[in-house]
Amino acid sequence: MLQFMLLFSRQGKLRLQKWYVPYQDKLKKKVTRELISTVLTRKPKMCNFLEWRDLKVVYKRYASLYFCCAIEESDNELLTLEIIHRYVELLDKYFGSVCELDIIFNFEKAYFMLDELMIGGEVQETSKKNVLKAIQAQDLLQEDGNLDFVKLPPTGFSEKELLSRKLK
């Protein structure tokens, strides 16, 4: 079972956190700090897995963003990498060339998307089509129907790097 998933930037800023185990807030913060610094100090060619406390950590970097999952001893590391990848693909498809900024501004959507892919730390639907269908069905229920894009001044460059750069 996946215990938690963290998304953080190269600068160590946490962008998304999903906990499937009930840790206290204090512990969550401690774990997050520790993992971010552990992962950020690893070199590019190193392997994507590490033993960490009694868990296995699987992480992968997409452009400016690190995706980092903690799984249990008996879980499959390689497939966890692909859960991350599938999630990135889904975000990419939904936002249309996703970048870190999209996740910052639409964090709630990123959460909803994740819930369709996996809940309770287990994969529930691996079909890209089916997940996107579910999300679109949700969007159709928007009563205000307000789909305008908010125009914002551009900020730092790295956050606009397309996560999908690695995808293609």
Place this chain on the structure above:
Amino acid sequence: MPAVKGEGMRGLAVFISDIRNCKSKESEVKRINKELANIRSKFKGDKTLDGYQKKKYVCKLLFIFLLGHDIDFGHMEAVNLLSSNKYTEKQIGYLFISVLVNETSELIQLVTENLKNDLGSRNPININLALHCIANIGSKAMAEALGSEVPKLLVSSDTIDQVKQSSSLCLLRLYRTQPEAIPKGEWQNRVIHLLNDQHMGVVTAASSLIHDLALTATDDYKGAVSLAVSRLSRIVTSSYTDLQDYTYYFVPAPWLAVKLLRLLQLFPPPDDPAVRGRLNECLETILNKAQEPPKSKKVQHSNSKNAVLFEAINLIIHHDSEPNLLVRACNQLGQFLQHRETNLRYLALESMCHLASSEFSREAVKKHLETVVNALKTERDVSVRQRAVDLLYAMCDKSNADEIVGEMLDYLESADYSIREEMVLKVAILSEKFAVDYTWYVDTILNLIRIAGDYVSEEVWYRVIQIVINREDVQGYAAKTVFEALQAPACHENMVKVGGYILGEFGNLIAGDPRSNPLVQFNLLHSKFHLCSPGTRGLLLSTYIKFINLFPEIKPTIQEVLKNDNQLRNADAELQQRAVEYLKLSVISSADILATVLEEMPPFPERESSLLAKLKKKTGEAGGTIDEKEPGKEKKEKKPQQLPTSIEINNVGESSTDEMAAAPPTLSMDLLGLDNTPASQPSVMSLFDTTAAPAAAPMNNTAAAPTNGAIFDVFDPTPAPGDVTSLTPGAEESFKKFICKNNGVLFESELLQIGVKSEFRANLGRLGLFYGNKTSYQFANFSAVVSTPETLQTALKVTTDQVGTVIEAGAQVQQMITIECLREFEETPILHVQFSASAAPEEIESVGSGVRQFINVKVPVMISHFFSGVAMTSDDFFNRWKQLSLPQQEAQKIFQATTSMDTEIDKGKLIGFGLTLLTDVDPNPDNFVGAGIIHTQESQIGCLLRLEPSKNAKMYRLTLRTSKQLVSQRLLELLLTQF
């Protein structure tokens, strides 16, 4: 331009970009505080907010929280959103709840109400929202409130696929959190058939649920095996177009395939030859595919293909029954060892460790020795090197120990600090385990100390001393080698300790050589004295007094040293005391007394190496859990100090001499045991320690000596118990009274009372039986003997004292029984008592008088009496719990409570049973978790216990895990009677 997609909460987007424009932390905090004040006033204001506004503010709060700030309001508004009839408002409400509301919140009741409503909704999209929320944050309270709803949704025929998927995983969450809260029923039979469902997403979700359900009740879910095999078979044989969107980068349904392979790992190989054949075909197909050229160059393709392959290899290893598959798996992993992908090399090393333990693939693994050694030297990633060390350790045996240990020693010089201690332990264990020639072993350990002295733990150097003491053939060599090693100008303190101890015991063996004559030895050791810590100095002082015994010619030199103010007036009380005592001893005692006091250490009884225990602990520690406990606060593993019992009383007269002979005293404590008592109070504690060899040895002797004990056998002169051998009524019940305590009344009638006082240490026990004559007349021809069933004779050695044949009126007679537990056992020895009550004339009418009385009761000794409790941390506990996950290692029973279920009473019983209760291990504070070790002469059996009371249902669930099926089962039987 970042696009805010969806409902476009403009205010939120503006706020986020404001925050991002803040140049400093201070301005960010200022902006946030302003916003918090704004939201607070909106929430408090008189104007009722509409749903959209509430949603927007709740979302802002969520964002602020995710930035790392504390949020202490807004929860109520979020809960309000749950009952909104607008989907997006509800959705944001649930998001806030799953991120910010914890189990203990008082709002949880309201949340649960809303969840219940949504689960009952007609709209599947609302049902799904509720299911997602429960699956993500489900707590015990939720399990109790909603546990009966979810299974219905799962198996109902009206349920749409998406809801089935969510409810599978939702039920899984609740089941993991509180299994008792899920009502049993028809759904359990139907759930495995979801493996046949048309919808791949449903199967994917359901297979996770079935896995966990079957985890604790494999028998009930046996039916899943053939279903899983046939599903798996369909997947691996399908072409990548067949499964459409469930094919991932040309790999058909990798997630589902992996889940099915994991599910199958819960079961033994299928009994049905057809199913078994089909499964083996699947596994072969997966292995074959690994050899096919890749269908895509993308890493996603190879990752998902290999994910399935590794899981298939795990299953092959789990079955451990198909030599052909095992060897193929090994060859495949061998290829990966040289793969350019670091990930694959890492996983291959890890997986090969498991293959190394199978007799079928062991040899195949060993072929890769060179590659693995190479990995150790060239891998740039320490986590990969760590795996290489693990694999070398796993593949080591007599044939390659020399090479592996050599390579590990080489590597140790440059090894990463993080893995040194573990490597040292591994080298020490391997060199001991596979030593053909013990000189090699001694060399290796001394090398270890030279290369990585700081990482050589006490256990390691204790162990080398223990082995040298036990092996006469190596003692001279050891003395010579340590002497040489000590010549080095800078040698590690651990070397001084080993050197001091060994020369103190065996220095005489090399004293003939003028280059290492007594004075040279002494001067060499003493030249290190001033650089050492007090502990080591204490050890050296003991060496010096031993030298006085071994080499009387240097007595004056040593006495000078002991007399020196540096010793006699040392601020360290222990050193001072030793100097004073040793000096006095050397002055007042004759050579004979000295020789007796300082006699060579007796051999240590062979037991499981404490190094292995340390390694297990170490691997646990290196992992650690995600626990809030600070490592420093964890309690040291420490046996409770017990007062000396009569077992040792015999030895008390000698114990002070034992203590000196065994100096450093801590040695005698820790060498054999798992005891981690800190070494700070050595002399006092060793007196009390029964694990010490000197105390144990005499005990064995008396037990074996035939003079004062009569082992019951055919030659025994005591009269046989007679025909009446069946158990006296009530014997069973009174036996049960001793399961959780050691003292009590074993038998009582109008004539006789038999009381028991017993004590147990390690694998030894002593029972005092007290026969009380309750009458006013004499018992004649009294006899009390113990018989041991034949099957028990290899497991228990029972020695019984004889008792007099007469018990006077009103008198009490005592009989001692000594018991040595050789191996685990189930049955019980029987005590046969018989006597004639020769009554005085006036009492001739009273019951039973004058008649030959036969009483047969069970001797209250059971395997649990040889427990010693073990304290361990939560992560240690879970590691070991997981290690004992084979079905036969576990015994479990759910049963109706026959007692009041009082927590304190239950606790007392478990402690009386012999376990150490561990707090903060089980997330549910009502549950009991305990650990202990059963000591038998043959082995030590670790035992873990979990007792889960359910007061509502008046039920208990009791689970025991030990490495031996018989033990788990027996402990379960014993404990069942107590609750």
